[in-house]
Amino acid sequence: MMDLIAAMAPELTYHIIGIRPGEKLHELMVAADDSHLTLEFSDHYVIKPTINFNVEIDFSRNGLIETGNPVHSGFEYSSGKNPHFFTMLELRDLISSCTS
Numbered sequence: 046m047m048d049l050i051a052a053m054a055p056e057l058t059y060h061i062i063g064i065r066p067g068e069k070l071h072e073l074m075v076a077a078d079d080s081h082l083t084l085e086f087s088d089h090y091v092i093k094p095t096i097n098f099n100v101e102i103d104f105s106r107n108g109l110i111e112t113g114n115p116v117h118s119g120f121e122y123s124s125g126k127n128p129h130f131f132t133m134l135e136l137r138d139l140i141s142s143c144t145s
Contacts, residue, residue, distance in 0.1 A: 052136035071125030080120040084113030090122060 050059060064070070075083050075090055082093045084105055091113055093104045105113050131139065 048131070048133055048136060052133055053140060071123055073121070073123045075116075075120065075122035077119045077121045080116055080118055083116045083120060085116050086111055086113045090116075 050057060075092060079092050082095065084091045084093065086107060091104055091107070107113070
């Protein structure tokens with residue numbers, strides 16, 4: 046958050062209050078328990094449903110005709126395991142591209 050504040054409004058004054066009860070530090074998007082249902086595409090994941098729709102649906106192909114591959118057993122996608130965090134310059138470029 047500190048980098049985001051500095052990138053968006055470096056002149057802004059702020060006060061750090063700390064974590065609040067129940068506040069999460071990281072978000073879990075794909076749980077390890079769902080790894081057997083998860084397909085990885087180039088820019089997203091698909092978690093196949095566990096229910097049967099009584100119709101054959103191929104979740105391994107998306108609308109762009111890209112093919113998803115099964116993830117390894119125990120795979121987990123979580124913000125706490127992020128391998129790359131934006132630099133200040135990357136944040137500023139991203140903000141600039143969204144506002145122009």
